[in-house]
Amino acid sequence: MAARPTKAMAKAKAKATDADAPAPTMDSLLATKEIVVACGPGGVGKTTTAAASALMAAVNHGSKVLVLTVDPAKRLANALGLDGIGNTEHKVPASAFKAAGVKPRGELWAAMLDTKESWDSLIGHHAPDEQTRDEILANPLYQNISGRFIQSHDYIAMERLYEIHLSAEYDLIVVDTPPTRNALDFLDAPERLADFFSSRLLRWLIVPYRSKLVNVATKPFYQISDRILGTEFMSDISEFFILFQTMYDGFVERSKAVGRLLSDRRTTFVVVSTLEATPLREAEFFAEQLTARKLHLGAIVLNKVLPDYLQGRAGAKVAEAMKDRAEDLAAELAPVVGAGDAALGDPAQIARVLTEVADSYLNFQVVALREMEERATLAVTPDVLATAPFFDTDIYDLKGLLRLGEQIWE
């Protein structure tokens, strides 16, 4: 049920493709890239799209594929064999494929992101010795940063991606991005972290708090922070960063490497959206930003697109006739409708059904036309523009993922 392309889309596609080369598809994109980052606004089916893409690649390409999800729906997590929590990578069992009626040419692996565990392991990785590691892990500030405050998701997701990439275990890694306050946060996170650790201000903080050299530049800073936050808290902070200092170089280097991986040629971004105005504008902005940062915008996937049959003027005319002439039509139809069961042949009831059905069609047409309009005005041109229809049931197993995957594949 691939959506009818609009003129603007056809043009966009033509521009993005060489005259001779076949038009790129999700199929060709996932066959050539090593890392796919699925991103976009919340509530548009990002996780499902990431899982469906990874599944299709495992089924069709004979490669070893990992999908790294952040917060999958429980039933979907179960379908992927992610019953527990934690960072471990699981192979999706053969039985799940069998139940879905497919024989994969490759392997599908799945992992969930456990923010706290990832931070802890990162600290373990960078800490110079066990004592420093334990002191950091026990520090209340660290526990707050790693656990409670969600901005730390942004960095750790990319860091974990990097770690898995370094393990060289997979042909393709599809990563789902965390719901960030701002869709771009996770892109900036590595650089922000690097900036943070190399900042002069941090050096002010980590001058042992009691013995710091107060100069003209830093004096107001200390005065105000003491007054607001209290000396004790300030010295907690400084202690924390003194501990952290031992890991600066490692951290800075690492976050730069994560940043480089995102802009590597082998990495591509898939922006997921629906055709509702607000998410689509956000997705569009996001796609523009990717391009501005010279990151590869591989595809835009539009989910939950209403069926084409809702768009035509012909359908609307039929619906209007059904509504306007409901009683006449019902009278004519009553004998045919009630032929099998006389109880169904009540003209008044048939008229009501005709009116309801027609109203519903006309209502949904308003939404479908609005969506078509939104799609026509889409201002970015990815290599691939894929659409998936509105599914009438939730997607919670491999079968459902395949149904979605096949829609966006070619």
Add this chain to the structure above:
Amino acid sequence: MAADPLTPLLDRKLVFVTGKGGTGKTTVASALALLATSRGKKVLICEIDAKGELAGYYEAPPTGFKEKEVQPNLFAMTMDTEASLREYLKLQLRIPIVGRIGPVAKAFDFLATAAPGVREILTVGKLCFEVRDKDWDMVVVDAPASGHIVGQLAAPQAVNGLVKVGLIRTQTDWMLEMLSDPVITGLLAVCTPEEMPVTETIELAVRVREQTTVQLAGVVVNRVLPELFGRQEEAVFDALAAPGPLTALDELVDGDAAPVLDAARLAVTMRRTRTTHLERLRAGIDPTVPLLYLPFLFTRSHGLRTTRQVAESLGEELGY
């Protein structure tokens, strides 16, 4: 929990509106504020995640930190933690650093990144300050999405745990008192009758109860699809969609009626899938928390007209 009846939503002075991304959080927040003004209240609405979209819900030009009247008696502002800090230093601490805010603010921006909770405190603090010291009847907050709201609302406690002395400590005490008072403050969660939004809302309710002192004042179920038929009518529909009657209908209307019937079938299936999620939501949320149902809007676009329609539906659900 106390057996006292819940304070009606519109009688609270500080209402945070949250929800999973894509559920219509901003639409509901802007409609709630509009509804409150239509009940004669003077309202401030504050957008926390500065995406600059809120003003569009009232057909108004973009807003800033200083509130602007976007509809009669309805003022909108956008949160800006740096501006909030500046105001705080000036009004609360009487530190006159207006001219030199640049480097100090930068230092604080840095500190806010380093010391968790500082940014959240500046946000919540500004809102509490507006409630306590200004003449608003109600402050509506287009709050962070459900993944972030608990960190926001729990910030005063978190900071209280970390900071033992200092001015912040004194400030968080009265802020906590205000947030903990269910007559003054409430949280409104927005969801849609779909799997993830429902699951997230149920989890949110638990985390709000366990980790914050703010009361969940209600759950808005947005985009509820209409029920097309009753049981008997559905049997009639099925009979109508059988080949014989359908051909007859095609001839009578001189066109292809199948797409129209397909659309109805899609609408019925969509509504059904959603019903099971609605049941799960009702079962998963404390029965004392009201669920407010808003219909799916078959409208052309977003804007003041949509905001007004949602405000009317919300008013009906609240019994006005």
